[in-house]
């Protein structure tokens with residue numbers, strides 16, 4: 001998916017990390033703030049429902065590359081739904097979070113995907129579907145396969161997590177980061193190839209393009 005106005009190129013100054021904007025979307029109480037808190041501060045505590053939007057940052061090292069996440073944790077309460085799209089602007093990635101013990105929240109995640117599809121074109125933002133609260137397995141209403149199949153049908157990444165037990169939380173953000181960096185690399189390669197082709201075509205008239213004749 002891509003934004004109507006194309007998502008800005010992540011800021012990358014030499015020696016500085018690429019900056020990627022990631023939005024957390026999903027119904028109220030699915031654990032968006034808890035996932036962000038666990039990832040950024042390795043903490044888990046009861047938090048009040050988010051008002052509007054909360055903001056976190058985290059720098060991640062990937063071998064030679066480093067990346068900075070700007071994490072926008074949106075409010076899931078219905079009363080904020082109409083303003084949430086404002087936070088999509090310029091996003092490079094989105095986590096669509098549902099609670100595995102709530103079928104309704106899974107249906108709502110699908111609704112959030114439709115909202116994203118209105119703002120972005122296919123392939124422009126990295127989207128991961130996240131089923132949270134795996135520690136509450138006995139109350140499960142959404143099977144792992146159900147989440148996976150839906151994600152595959154829509155070309156989304158997929159993982160299940162527990163913010164409470166710190167299960168797969170870092171892995172979610174790392175998988176998104178890896179995908180973002182790979183896309184950046186592919187974009188860079190394509191730009192270099194295009195520039196090389198342009199340079200060849202711009203040779204002064206009469207200058208041979210190959211050694212034959």
Ligand SMILES: Nc1nc2c(ncn2[C@@H]2O[C@H](COP(=O)(O)OP(=O)(O)OP(=O)(O)O)[C@@H](O)[C@H]2O)c(=O)[nH]1
Pocket residue numbers: 026027028029030031032033034035045046047048049050051074075076077132133134135136161162163164165
């Ligand atoms: N058992 C369990 N509870 C969780 C988990 N993650 C979050 N919670 C709890 O679920 C409730 C809601 O968590 P939040 O992180 O505030 O949910 P949210 O999606 O940010 O909610 P809004 O701010 O209303 O959009 C809190 O009581 C959390 O402690 C988890 O992995 N397991």
